[in-house]
Amino acid sequence: QVQLVESGGGLVQPGGSLRLSCVASGMTFDYYDFGWFRQVPGKGREGVYSISSIGETDKGNFVKGRFTISRDSATNTVYLQLNSLKPEDTAVYYCAAALRGTLTLPLYYREYEHWGQGTQVTVSS
Numbered sequence: 001q002v003q004l005v006e007s008g009g010g011l012v013q014p015g016g017s018l019r020l021s022c023v024a025s026g027m028t029f030d031y032y033d034f035g036w037f038r039q040v041p042g043k044g045r046e047g048v049y050s051i052s053s054i055g056e057t058d059k060g061n062f063v064k065g066r067f068t069i070s071r072d073s074a075t076n077t078v079y080l081q082l083n084s085l086k087p088e089d090t091a092v093y094y095c096a097a098a099l100r101g102t103l104t105l106p107l108y109y110r111e112y113e114h115w116g117q118g119t120q121v122t123v124s125s
Contacts, residue, residue, distance in 0.1 A: 002026045002114045004095045009119030012085055016123070020080040022095030022116060029076040033098050036069065036080045037109050038091035038121075045094065047107025049080060053100040058107055085123045092118040 008020040022034065035050040049069040050058045057069055066084045071077070078095060096112035103111050 002097065004097060004114055004116035006093065006095045006116040006119040009093060009121045011122045011124065013125050014086060014123055016085050018082045018085065018121060020082065020093055020095075020119060020121075022078040022080075024076045024078070024097060027097070027114075029071075029073055031100055033100050033103055033106065034069075034071065034078045035096045035098075035106060035109075035112055036078075037094045037096060038089075039094065039118075040091045045109040046091075047109065048093070050103075050106035051078065052103075052106070060107060082121065085121075087123045090121060090123050092120050094118045 003025045005023045006020060008018055010018060012018055030053055033052045036048040037045045038048050039045045047060050049067055051069045051071050068081045070079045095116040097114040098112045105111055
């Protein structure tokens, strides 16, 4: 079965950087689009960045050039590089996957069928 495993979260000071990884298994990696989402307690899941099977990307308005997404077919991994982090970026970050061609709104969490367990990112001094 499809499995997504995130890693790379942690505690970082404001202005710092983290690189999140999402390793996918149980799938043909190039057949899937991926998204990164984040969630804080009491709020809905927010779309951060998405990348299609052919490398097209979408990002949330709040990203403003601070984050980048990439994918590596050789290692079945999707990355989310987080730079210039702010306290308001604190959240659990989730990786999600959907079969290519099925997404109409790449940053809408309900469109994704497979999810990882999440990795905590805390930005604090």
